[in-house]
Structure formats: C-alpha cells, structure tokens
Amino acid sequence: xxxMTQSPATLSVSPxxxxxxxxxxxxxxxxxxxxxxxxxxxxxRLLIYDASTRATGTPARFSVSGSGTEFTLTISSLQSExxxxxYCQQYDDWPLTFGGGTKVEIK
Amino acid sequence: QVQLQESGPGLVRPxxxxxxxxxxxxxxxSGYYWAWIRQPPGMxxxxxxxxxxxxxxxxxxxxxxxxxxxxxSSKNQISLNLNSVSAADTAMYYCAxxxxxxxxxxxxxxxxxxxxxxx
Numbered sequence: 001x002x003x004m005t006q007s008p009a010t011l012s013v014s015p016x017x018x019x020x021x022x023x024x025x026x027x028x029x030x031x032x033x034x035x036x037x038x039x040x041x042x043x044x045r046l047l048i049y050d051a052s053t054r055a056t057g058t059p060a061r062f063s064v065s066g067s068g069t070e071f072t073l074t075i076s077s078l079q080s081e082x083x084x085x086x087y088c089q090q091y092d093d094w095p096l097t098f099g100g101g102t103k104v105e106i107k
Numbered sequence: 108q109v110q111l112q113e114s115g116p117g118l119v120r121p122x123x124x125x126x127x128x129x130x131x132x133x134x135x136x137s138g139y140y141w142a143w144i145r146q147p148p149g150m151x152x153x154x155x156x157x158x159x160x161x162x163x164x165x166x167x168x169x170x171x172x173x174x175x176x177x178x179x180s181s182k183n184q185i186s187l188n189l190n191s192v193s194a195a196d197t198a199m200y201y202c203a204x205x206x207x208x209x210x211x212x213x214x215x216x217x218x219x220x221x222x223x224x225x226x
Contacts, residue, residue: 036213037143043219049210087151089152092171095167095169096154096156
C-alpha cells in the first residue's frame with residue numbers, strides 16, 4: 001500500500017499570504033495525484049488532478065509542483081474561502097490512498 | 108450536472124450489516140466507475156470499494172472482504188453492504204464517481220451520510 005504523508009498537520013496563515021502544503025508518497029506515484037478541499041460539514045471537492053491540472057472551477061491561485069514522491073500545493077494569496085482541510089490522494093496503485101490532511105487556519 | 112445522494116440508516120448494531128444506497132441524478136451510471144469512501148469523525152479519508160456498471164469491482168484489503176457493492180442501472184443507484192460492523196466502522200460514508208482506470212480521482216462526491224455503530 002502506498003502511504004501518503006501530508007505536512008504540516010496545521011498551517012496558520014493570514015489572509016493574503018501564501019500557503020505551502022506538502023504531500024509525500026512512500027513510493028513513486030508518477031503524476032497520478034489529486035488534491036481535494038474539504039470545508040466543515042461538507043464533502044471533499046476536487047481541486048487538482050494529474051498532479052497539476054486544475055479541476056473546473058479551481059482558481060488559478062492554486063498550483064502544484066512536483067512528481068514522483070514529493071508534491072507541493074501552493075495557494076498564492078489566501079482568500080477567506082480557502083480556509084479548509086486539504087487532502088492529497090494517489091491513484092497510481094491499489095488501494096487508492098489519501099494523506100492525513102493539512103488544515104489551513106486563519107492566523 | 109451529475110449529483111449523488113447517499114441514503115441509509117444512521118444507526119447500525121454491532122455485528123450487523125451496514126447497507127447504503129447512492130442515487131445518481133443528472134446522468135447515467137453507465138460508463139463510469141462509482142466508489143464508496145468513508146471518513147471517521149475528525150479523521151481522514153479511506154477508499155472502501157468501487158464498482159463499474161458492467162460489474163467490475165474492487166475493494167480495499169483493509170476491509171477484509173466484508174464489502175459487497177452492486178449497481179442497479181434501472182434505478183440509477185449504487186449500493187454498499189458492509190457486514191460484521193463494529194464501532195470502528197462509525198463514519199461519514201460518501202459515494203463518488205471516477206472516470207476510468209487511468210483517471211481515478213473522485214469527482215463529484217455526494218454530501219455523505221453519517222453511520223454510527225452502537226448497541
């Protein structure tokens with residue numbers, strides 16, 4: 001099973017600042033990585049797939065770099081609606097696995 | 108726009124079977140893969156299983172064979188059965204779609220249904 005590790009667990013950021021979230025895979029997943037955003041009381045929402053392709057409706061301030069085992073999600077200028085929990089998910093191999101999440105909170 | 112809605116009992120007794128249904132509207136279940144994912148309270152996400160309308164299925168080995176999924180094209184529904192439940196199965200259960208074998212990201216998701224396992 002591919003283990004996905006996200007860091008930090010919690011990130012405190014002021015509105016307008018940049019947020020950098022990390023996702024690491026225990027073995028290479030190539031570019032088969034997705035990111036989701038989950039707000040309290042809501043289902044996760046797809047943000048990014050194929051490592052760096054923004055899903056429909058994902059603002060351009062969300063970008064991803066990396067491939068293989070190390071990925072970084074960057075939110076260039078945090079807006080109020082961006083405070084949420086973010087999960088990465090690999091789909092290179094079965095079982096499909098998620099990281100433990102990074103909570104982005106208001107500083 | 109495809110929408111998914113999970114339904115089922117909110118409380119299940121230990122050792123019994125959890126049964127949930129996902130109703131798909133705004134599109135057909137044909138040609139797509141449909142997955143179940145769960146999230147224990149305050150915790151992360153775990154993929155449970157998937158089914159394709161042609162009957163292809165796969166489940167997470169962590170569930171130790173307790174999972175059965177099925178699809179009903181006439182009702183446009185996907186179903187999940189999880190047997191021999193325990194408190195560890197208490198979670199929000201989501202259904203979600205993925206497009207295909209090389210595109211196994213989940214979009215869209217249902218709103219989820221909370222299932223508690225308790226006597």
